[in-house]
Amino acid sequence: MAPSRVSVLALGNAILFLSALTGAQEPEIPTFEHHSPPAYPPPIGTGEGFSDWSEAYSKAQAVVAQMTIAEKVNLTSGVGWEGEQCVGNTGGVPRLGIRGLCLQDSPLGIRFGQYSSAFPAGVTIASTWDDDLSYARGYAMGVEHRGKGVDVQLGPVSGPLGLFPEGGRNWEGAGSDPYLSGVGIASAIRGIQDAGVIACAKHFIANEQEHYRQVGESAIAINESLSANLDDRTMHEVYAWPFADAVKAGVGSIMCSYNQINNSYGCQNSELMNGILKNELGFQGFVVSDWQAQHAGVATALAGLDMAMPGDQLFYSANSWWASNLTGAVINGSVPVWRLDDMATRIMASFYKVGLDKDRVDVNLDSWTTDVYGYRHWVAKEGYGVVNGNVDVRGNHASLIREIAAKGTVILKNIANTLPLQKPKQIAVFGSDATDNPRGPNGCPDRACADGTVAMGWGSGTANFPYLISPLSALQNKAIADGTVIQWVVDDYATEHMEQTATQATACLVFVKSQAGEGYSIVDGNQGDRNNLTLWSNGEEVIRTVAAKCNNTIVTLHAPGPVLMEEWIDHPNVTAVLYAGLPGQESGNSIVDVLYGLVEPGRLPFTIAKNANDYGVKLMYKPDNTYTPQQNLSGLLIDYRYFDKHDIEPRFEFGFGLSYTTWKYHDIVVRKTNAGPYVPFNGRTPAAKNTKVTESAESLLFPDGFHKVRAYNYPWFNTTSDIKRDGENGPAEAYDPTGTVIRPAGGAPGGNPGLYDILYEVNVTISNTGKRNGEEVVQLYISQGEVDDPVRVLRGYRRVSVDAGKSTCVTFTITRRDISRWDTTTQNWVVSPAEKLVYVGRSSRDLPLVAKLNGERSTGFKKNNKPGRLGHGMKAFM
The missing domain is CATH 3.40.50.1700 (Glycoside hydrolase family 3 C-terminal domain)
Structure with missing residues (x-):
């Protein structure tokens, strides 16, 4: 690497970082209405006070304290596309016995796998409305990934959420409702990680279409990826909602997306990664870029990115935003040492959280060949040997x-x-x-x-x-x-x-x-x-x-x-x-x-729908401009919410599905609990240690006699002349000696703990009135009562088995989060004073039971004879 490369890259990245802070733009960039605000410095993950993270963080902090700068950088940087056997591979720390991480698609099985299973897609598991099956599917996939030596499964998916019915990757996700999607991916995450593999929830965020998601992919040339623009309330109540569930479930990693969000790239958007994800939602794991979704070095590090995939700027380019350039950025002060420590600690904490330090399986799959023998370093054609062990990991998963x-x-x-x-x-x-x-x-x-x-x-x-x-x-x-x-x-x-x-x-x-x-x-x-x-x-x-x-x-x-x-x-x-x-x-x-x-x-x-226009949205097939296409996603009315608000009759509504038996719903009872008041969080993360670089120049060079694989990313330099020590502590804007102020809506994984207080219990009885045993999907919806809210939103469901002629009682709990709306002024969740109704039934428009949340039962709701429609009596409560 030429001596000027480090200094020029660091300078360019520093300019990008300062531009992000000040909102400055290059002269040729058009001015757009939507801009993502800066959020610095990045909150430090500690695991303190979080029972499912504390032990993992203790182990991670201890091992990272033993690492050199180059070793930490090695964990954060991909080795390059086709550099090793998995679709994504980091460097390791051989001195401490830590093999590089293997990241592998996909959310429905092992991409490129042999003797492994092809599970139903996300849209199909969502169609079961069954949390137990979602967990079982996640666990089975995790078992298979771990058996192949995979450390990070790149799934489950809640982005795209499915705003556009034509969206190319909607099928990977868990349904077109934030609540349904959130519950589904949380169950999958618990299953995957209980099997000993780090789950990676993706794509964060608002990645709703394939056209123009990245430059060079679509027929019409664009300069920058599409910007998905959305307001603060839509972000919180729709697109970020499932990711809050993922964080609360303890997900180890989250993938940032290709697109821009409010004209800032997802993997360089400090408000999303530092502000919402790590601060407000209390995410303790690591953020990994989608493959080639990283567009800068220092700016991405300071905005909250923790791992760069696959490592090269362009496939096969042998150039990296990070690797040795990140080492140089730490040495010259562009990236603080504590930020690098935080990256490595977050990665290792997720590693320990799922037990990858115990009985870790060697990688025995290869993404680039189905042959038993091949090159470990495929693009370089080096390291010939057994690459596909053909280990059969399917077990009895076919029946599931x-x-x-x-x-x-x-x-x-x-x-x-x-x-x-x-x-x-x-x-x-x-x-x-x-x-x-x-x-x-x-x-x-x-x-x-x-x-x-x-x-x-x-x-x-x-x-x-x-x-x-x-x-x-x-x-x-x-x-x-x-x-x-x-x-x-x-x-x-x-x-x-x-x-x-x-x-x-x-x-x-x-x-x-x-x-x-x-x-x-x-x-x-x-x-x-x-x-x-x-x-x-x-x-x-x-x-x-x-x-x-x-x-x-x-x-x-x-x-x-x-x-x-x-x-x-x-x-x-x-x-x-x-x-x-x-x-x-x-x-x-x-x-x-x-x-x-x-x-x-x-x-x-x-x-x-009966007509494509009934969805009220238009996927962008042709860009509105060829510099940065602008797509407006603002609004809470996704899928059935739009149909309900505009009184559009669908062909088949959300939640609809016929049964092989018949059902009767009766006896709804609402009980208010004694939950305490909601308290905005007040506190800070621990202060960053103002660590100085103490390592010698010689320690940053390639080890003596080291064999360099072609097109492989390394954290070291060739000569001491490549090393530029221009600073010590990093940019002042990225350092706060008192710690980061935690937002009022934060305080724990998933957000403020008070959001998950149970405020109400709802009990309903359902009877199987048919002649055969059956399973019913009981659905609960809530009307918030405000004019600018959706008519009603899903806030609970249960799939239950009931024998013919029998009845069962189904209990739902309603949390504070379930009846809250995001207030843009206080930047917190609030419960409006409007009267709220709870509906229970078979679909979003077949809801025979209705009650007020103060416990009073509403009467006079006569079901229409037309299948899948609300009775006329319900109109008064819309």
Whole structure:
């Protein structure tokens, strides 16, 4: 590294840092309305007073105290894309027996894994509305990752949240409601980390579309990534809400996103990382950049970034914002020593928190080859040996995958008890979504195609299928067992053959699909985000063709989110419709379980509209300007909230789903607890130690005889002339000898502890009035009562099993957070004096039980005969 490189980089980064503090901009940057405010200095993680972090921090502080500057830098900096076997790898501290960390996609299984499982996608686990299954899925995935030597699983996902129904990566997330998403990812995090792997909640934050998320990826050139602009209240009540749940669940890492937020890059936005995440939400883990989402060195360090991935500025560039440049920034005073200590301590605290110091497995997978033998340093073609140990980590997870996929299937229509099927005499199967990809389940890189049945989206959030049971294969097996005749036409354009086959069957099973994924791949003209909400592969025509000839047409849809159904949903011969999401490797078996009534189905985690315009949002397919596209996300009315506020009738509302039995809701009782008052937090983090650099220049050089791998990032210098000691203590703005003032809404992981005080208990009784045992998803919504609030918001749910003819009591707890709104003046949560109502029922618009939160029961709510709509009597309380 040339001597001038360190000083020039440090100077440039210092300018970036000062610009961030003062709001100064380069002359050519347009002036925009939305700007993210500065928040410095970065709060120091200590774990003090937090039982699930304190021991981990004690261990981390002790080991970091033994490290040199270069060793600390090694933990924070990725070694470079394809530098080692995982998608992300940090350097280690061999002197202390610490191997570099292995970070691996994905949120539904091990990306590039062999002898590992392909779990249902996030949208499917969200459709189960089952916390126990979410935990079990997280734990099983954690077990598999740990068995492969992975230290950090890059998941679960709550960004995108799903504002735009066409969003390319919505399927990775946990539903389009902040509460549903938050509860879901918190359960997954606990499962993953109980298995001994650090979970990484992503993408922080407001990463709602693939188009223009990063420069160079879209057809229309832009200078800077899209800026998602949102107001303070929307940030807190919508997009940050699930991440608060993640932090409260003890998540070890959070990934900052590609996009800008209020015209500051997510991985350089001090208000987001220092202010909201580490201060207000009390996050004790580390923040890792999305791959190449880091755009500066010193500025990102001071804004709160703790780990840079994959380490190189551009893939294969062998240039890093950090690595030796971070070492230089610490030596010349641009980054304080205490900030580097905090980065390393946060990383090691997460390491100890999940028990990676105990029985840690050696990395036995490789992301760049499926061969047993290969290069450990793939891009450099060095270190030849065994890279894929082919350790089978699947265990008995197939049965769990099958259960989740079945319980995450939603029955949208079921006329005259068409389902469950009862050994029909002859069935016919239609559509390419019923069958196998001719190239095999992994025939398309990162699943970037829609050939054959669709069981996951495409992109970095995927995994290799160990096998994929197609619906046709499973139905053949079932037909053979039942003595049913089965025929099929899986050519989506062979409509004449479909007509001939459909006339013979007693039940016609049509499988249609839609697909979406990450923006680096284009499939059928869709760059990650779907171009529209219609079916793929001639789906509408397949349905019309079959329904015209078969009076018992059952449609199953595999898709990453909503699709428009108005062309065919009301056809009299379409007797049943199922949304089967993205079910993973057991796809066919799971749909057979639902079709034949072996498993109770799930509920929608989003709204299905009659028209795409009904969602009230527009994904940006063409930039509003080619410098920095500006996207307005302000507003609380995401998904069903928008439909309710504007009195738009959906096709199927959020939370909707039919059951194989019937239910009655009755006897709602509200009890107020004796919770104390809410107290704004008043305190500071411990003061940073004003540590000076004491290491000799010689200690910062490459060790004698060290072999440097090509295109690999290291924390050392070549010669002492590369080392510039321009300062000691770092910028004054980044140092506070009295510690950082904790915001009033902070004070603990997840925010002020008073937010989680239980203020009310709500008890309801539900009865299974049908003839078969069943499972019901009981949903609780709250009306805040203010004009500028949503009509009602989800604040509780339970999936419960009840035998036929039996009843059960379901208890919900309502916390202060559940009935609070963010006050932009006091910068805290407040409970307004407006009257609040609690609703309980089967969906966001089927809510037969209503009560005031003072315990009085509201009466006169008569259910409308139209399925999925509130009764007329409820209008008075909207």
